[in-house]
Amino acid sequence: MEKLKNHFNKSLKGLSQKQLNDYTTIRILLLYWDCEEADDHNKATFKSEALGLESYFRSQLNYNAVEHFPIPTSDSQLSLSNKIGQTLISANDPSSLLIIHYGGHGDEDIANGGLQRSVWSAYGRSGGPSLKWHEIQPTLELFYGHVLLVLDCCYAGQAFRAPDSVVPRNVEVLAACGMGRKTPLPGPYSFTAAFMKALSSTAHATGHTTTRDIFKTLAQKEAGLPESPIFVPLAGSRGSINLKTLPSSSVQTGDARKEVGSMSLDVLICHPFEKQIIEELIVWLRDHAPQSVSHVLVSRITSTSDYVHQHLDRGHSAATLSSLSSSGQERVSTSWAVFMSTIANLTTHLRLGSLSNEIRPRLVTLNSDAKKEFVIQELKAALATMERTIEQNIFSAPGLLEDKQLLQQAIEDPTIQRLGLTDLCKIRLLARFPSEPTSSSRLNGVLKIGQGASPLAPSLVEGKIDNLSVIIEYKQYDRVSTMAGGLKIQEERMKTLTEVLSTPKSADFHTWKCIKWCHEPTKARYGLIFEYPKGYSTLPVSLFELIKRDNDRPSLAQRFAMAGIVGRALQKWHTAGWVHQSISSHNIMFFHHPGRARIDYSNLYLCGFEFTRQSNRISSPRQVEDFSRDVYRHPERQGIPTIQHTKKHDIYSFGVVMTEIGLWDLFEHHFAGNEKISPTGMSHRIRDNLRSRLPFHMGDTYKEAADICMSEDFPDEAKENLELAFESRVLSKINNGRGL
Numbered sequence: 001m002e003k004l005k006n007h008f009n010k011s012l013k014g015l016s017q018k019q020l021n022d023y024t025t026i027r028i029l030l031l032y033w034d035c036e037e038a039d040d041h042n043k044a045t046f047k048s049e050a051l052g053l054e055s056y057f058r059s060q061l062n063y064n065a066v067e068h069f070p071i072p073t074s075d076s077q078l079s080l081s082n083k084i085g086q087t088l089i090s091a092n093d094p095s096s097l098l099i100i101h102y103g104g105h106g107d108e109d110i111a112n113g114g115l116q117r118s119v120w121s122a123y124g125r126s127g128g129p130s131l132k133w134h135e136i137q138p139t140l141e142l143f144y145g146h147v148l149l150v151l152d153c154c155y156a157g158q159a160f161r162a163p164d165s166v167v168p169r170n171v172e173v174l175a176a177c178g179m180g181r182k183t184p185l186p187g188p189y190s191f192t193a194a195f196m197k198a199l200s201s202t203a204h205a206t207g208h209t210t211t212r213d214i215f216k217t218l219a220q221k222e223a224g225l226p227e228s229p230i231f232v233p234l235a236g237s238r239g240s241i242n243l244k245t246l247p248s249s250s251v252q253t254g255d256a257r258k259e260v261g262s263m264s265l266d267v268l269i270c271h272p273f274e275k276q277i278i279e280e281l282i283v284w285l286r287d288h289a290p291q292s293v294s295h296v297l298v299s300r301i302t303s304t305s306d307y308v309h310q311h312l313d314r315g316h317s318a319a320t321l322s323s324l325s326s327s328g329q330e331r332v333s334t335s336w337a338v339f340m341s342t343i344a345n346l347t348t349h350l351r352l353g354s355l356s357n358e359i360r361p362r363l364v365t366l367n368s369d370a371k372k373e374f375v376i377q378e379l380k381a382a383l384a385t386m387e388r389t390i391e392q393n394i395f396s397a398p399g400l401l402e403d404k405q406l407l408q409q410a411i412e413d414p415t416i417q418r419l420g421l422t423d424l425c426k427i428r429l430l431a432r433f434p435s436e437p438t439s440s441s442r443l444n445g446v447l448k449i450g451q452g453a454s455p456l457a458p459s460l461v462e463g464k465i466d467n468l469s470v471i472i473e474y475k476q477y478d479r480v481s482t483m484a485g486g487l488k489i490q491e492e493r494m495k496t497l498t499e500v501l502s503t504p505k506s507a508d509f510h511t512w513k514c515i516k517w518c519h520e521p522t523k524a525r526y527g528l529i530f531e532y533p534k535g536y537s538t539l540p541v542s543l544f545e546l547i548k549r550d551n552d553r554p555s556l557a558q559r560f561a562m563a564g565i566v567g568r569a570l571q572k573w574h575t576a577g578w579v580h581q582s583i584s585s586h587n588i589m590f591f592h593h594p595g596r597a598r599i600d601y602s603n604l605y606l607c608g609f610e611f612t613r614q615s616n617r618i619s620s621p622r623q624v625e626d627f628s629r630d631v632y633r634h635p636e637r638q639g640i641p642t643i644q645h646t647k648k649h650d651i652y653s654f655g656v657v658m659t660e661i662g663l664w665d666l667f668e669h670h671f672a673g674n675e676k677i678s679p680t681g682m683s684h685r686i687r688d689n690l691r692s693r694l695p696f697h698m699g700d701t702y703k704e705a706a707d708i709c710m711s712e713d714f715p716d717e718a719k720e721n722l723e724l725a726f727e728s729r730v731l732s733k734i735n736n737g738r739g740l
Contacts, residue, residue: 004273008298009280011094023097023145023244025067028057031080031085031102033122034070035129044186046103049152049193053101056196060203062246063099068656071104073122075128076192080672081136089144091503093209096145097241102133107151108180116179120387133159141168146234148211148241150177152191154182157230164423169235172211174218177227184226192222203243212240228404264299273301292397388571395428395575398479404433422578423505430503431577434496443516443529447472452487455544457589459607463529469537471530473607479524494526494609497609500578501528510569526607527545533591540589543657544628546599547585554664558601559698563658566733569606569652571731574647575723581645582608583653584632628668631686632656635679647722648714651730658734662698662706698715705733 013413030053050068069083085102091098105124107652116136122129131682140147148170151159158179160167167173176191178181184190197215202209215231217223223295233240261350269277361709407429410416416425433512443465448471463472477490494517501514511531519526552560566588572581572640580587587608593600634652636643660666667686671677677685687710694703708714708729 004299005277005298007278008282008285008301012285012296012298020543021097023090024067025093025096025145026086026099026118026246027091027096028054028061028063028099028101029083030054030066030068031071031104032068033073033129035073035122036104042191046186048151049103049190050101053192053196054452057464060200060245061243071120071122071131076122076129077135080131081139084136088139092142092144093565094144096143097148098143098145099148099150101150101152101192103152103186106155106158115161116158117161118155118156121154121346124154134161137171138166138168139275140171143170146241147171150172150192150195152183152195153181156183160230160699167232171232172234172241173232174211174215174232175230175232176225178230183229189224189226191218191225191229194218194225198223199243208242208244210240210242216464222584225261254503265717280519289596291512326717384668387420388666388727390419390426392571392575392727393421394406395424395723404429407432419504423503423509424572426503427500427505427576427578430496430500440717441495441502441517444520447518447527447529457540459586460539460589462539465516465529469532470515471532471539472518473530473609475526475528477524477526490526494519494528498528498733499532500608506572508568508572508603510565511609512605512607533603533605534592536591537594538592538593539592540605541599542586543588543590543604543661544585544666546590547660547664550664552599553585559661559664560702560734562601562604562701563661564731566657566661567602567654567726567731567734570650571723571726573606574650574726579645579650580606580608580645581650583650583657584608585627585666586629586655588657613696628666630679631667631682633679635683638679638682651709651714651726655690655706656686658706658709659686659694662694662702663689664697686710701733701736704728705730 030050032050036045047068047070052070054066058068067087069080072079087098102120105121106116107119107121107126107130109119109123111126117132117134120133125272131512137149147168147170151173153176156175157173159173161179174195175581187193195214195218198214199209202213204218207327211341212231212233218225218229231568251551267281329530354549410425411422412431416422426524428684446465448464450464459473461474463470498514498517501511505511514528514530516529517526519625566583570583572582583606587606589605589607590599590601591603592598611638630638632653634649637645637649656667667689670685670689671682689705690703690706690710694706
């Protein structure tokens with residue numbers, strides 16, 4: 001890296017001398033034949049136009065290094081080759097610009113099976129003196145600086161004819177006409193006359209112009225040219241040659257300018273430091289720095305992993321990169337590189353209108369405002385992906401957040417707070433080390449119940465505490481199971497669950513804020529009491545009922561988004577150390593748009609937390625024989641379960657929900673009410689439906705994501721971090737459908 005840094009600084013050494021212009025040296029070579037004469041009707045000649053160009057360059061742009069070379073009619077090829085070579089050698093510097101203008105005749109080069117290459121002719125007819133420019137043009141590549149080649153001749157476009165006349169990477173060409181086309185002779189309508197007008201008009205306001213701007217002016221109808229000019233820009237991403245007015249001798253040089261300040265800048269590179277990338281960076285830093293910049297010094301070059309280390313490893317923090325496993329560090333570094341690559345690609349689009357093949361198809365039909373909105377959403381998505389990667393790897397670090405004292409320190413840690421991970425730490429603290437819940441979370445006041453359960457969400461009822469409208473979610477319990485201390489255990493769980501659901505959380509958790517819990521012994525039930533989300537005031541509708549009634553079917557894009565939101569919320573709870581234990585279409589809720597009959601599919605909420613528990617504690621055993629509920633349960637968790645509920649069981653349930661969302665069909669319809677079928681047989685039937693029907697509705701990638709959720713091949717939590725596997729094998733596949 002040190003050698004590369006020295007190379008950059010050596011290449012940028014001449015910046016202070018050139019900041020009043022993009023080039024420290026500008027030389028002009030004007031070419032025409034030495035045999036021409038003006039006719040009686042046209043007093044102008046190619047030489048007279050060259051003299052006019054010289055006058056303009058000297059008087060308007062202060063380009064005083066102007067040289068004429070009349071091409072001799074004898075030994076033309078050798079003479080011009082020799083002159084070009086001498087000129088290249090005398091001004092061969094990376095910060096130099098050479099402008100070559102040819103005014104003369106061209107030859108179509110079609111006689112005797114000619115290849116229509118670039119040939120210049122003294123008289124514009126076959127048989128006279130001529131030279132093969134296509135043999136000389138490639139030598140311009142030997143010049144270290146830039147070359148602007150202006151061709152005012154018939155058949156000028158043949159200078160671009162491959163393979164014999166390939167334009168070197170450092171050469172920019174402006175030609176009067178294309179292949180097989182002719183351009184006017186010297187005079188008021190010639191290409192050179194139009195070129196000088198365009199140069200003057202485009203440079204008038206700011207004192208500088210680019211070849212691209214000149215070309216755009218010449219290509220307009222107002223230019224009055226009978227033929228369309230041709231423009232070939234510099235290769236790569238260097239931009240167009242910038243023609244600025246040089247300072248007169250009385251103006252301060254770059255060395256004499258007084259420097260009044262400095263700044264440091266981090267430039268993040270999305271590709272390896274290969275030769276072409278290095279060259280483009282040097283050109284960018286050297287040739288496109290503002291005039292107020294006198295020096296550019298590269299003080300440090302580092303790898304992506306070192307950069308991320310530097311920005312995360314600040315002080316003693318639970319979020320330091322060094323505390324992660326080597327694979328975790330690599331994932332964070334890779335995520336950062338992908339994020340920066342996305343920024344680079346989208347920024348290039350906004351600046352040049354070009355995009356990668358992956359993104360371009362999604363933009364072709366959008367107007368300007370929609371494209372900008374798309375770019376913003378792409379950036380948000382890329383940022384969210386990077387944030388999730390950091391979050392998951394920090395929370396998956398072995399033992400990093402399993403220590404109570406460390407968790408308490410992490411909650412107060414500024415780095416954790418900046419990363420937005422405080423809420424996860426608080427919930428994980430409750431999950432791993434449940435404190436003695438305060439009794440204040442239990443309702444002591446009067447709870448007024450509304451009309452009863454809604455048919456659109458049977459587990460929910462409306463209520464009021466004082467004048468506050470609330471949603472109550474009830475959990476029935478078996479009186480027998482609460483004997484011998486069981487009731488106390490249930491109450492402790494309700495207190496802890498209320499504390500978790502009342503803890504301030506990011507919107508990614510997609511839960512309502514729980515404010516109290518209540519116990520109604522006469523009805524053998526507990527209740528969780530939630531505030532209505534802002535903007536809503538009527539009971540929500542469950543996903544189960546929406547699919548069942550099928551009178552407001554969401555679009556394909558909405559279904560992809562819906563599955564993604566549920567998956568992200570589940571991942572968030574798992575990262576916090578909690579399993580849901582009752583993921584199903586019954587427990588995913590939507591509200592109607594305020595004042596409208598349509599469902600707001602952009603926002604959903606998870607409920608069903610009556611069985612939710614810390615992932616390291618024993619789950620509540622239960623036996624439920626109900627196809628509408630059992631279809632969501634892992635075979636190991638049906639009937640009276642003997643195996644503790646794990647994150648893997650939640651993911652299985654999510655796979656079923658994913659499939660119902662994709663098909664917009666309930667699996668309870670595929671089982672008869674009195675059908676005798678084993679839990680494994682039920683699972684096989686669901687997966688057969690998934691594999692045969694889901695690709696048509698949602699595509700193969702979505703199908704693969706749903707199938708892996710229900711597969712026994714899904715990673716064992718003891719062997720692999722489930723949140724990371726869930727991200728790569730499921731959520732990233734769902735995300736591929738975003739924007740459809």
